[in-house]
Amino acid sequence: MADQNTHYDVLIIGQGASSYSAAMYVARYQMKPIIFGAIFGGETATGGVIENYPGYPEIDGFELMLKFREQAEKYNVPIVDGNIVKAAKLVDGFEVTTEEGETYRGASIILGVGRERRTLGLDHETEWMGRGVSYCATCDAPIHRGNTVAVVGGGDSAVKGAVLLGKYAKRVYIIYR
8 A cells, every 4th residue: 555654765657567567676676666647557458459478379458457467566566546746856856746635755766657649539449449440560460460451640650560561461551641
């Protein structure tokens, strides 16, 4: 359980895979981490089926992130399910404040906040994420084997994604935006 009176070694902001991984390493080295974040699991949790994670030939991303959280809890890592709205550098470390006004102190901060996907804003786009709609050709190209796919974009990454998808998909369209 999170304790505002504890001085943590590492304040970890974000609840994605990198944040949980960092927390487990910190805890294993007998230091005190704490994780903050209102959105559980990051991109991994919303990406649908994952086929390229060692040890799991196929696992749902949300299920994988639940396993990360369970493992962190076994290391007694406190998890605060809320956003950090303020961070300040102190003489002896850092202080962060949650949306609820709770403050926590630590010697260092790790930012594992990830990034936000740039969606197209199409009807039903989010409900199809991981079930046909992907945002990472490198991650998901093999899933689209034998399908007709479209890559929407206008930069180098769109072209690189289309070339990679071409090795798996039956047909690839590039839609320039």
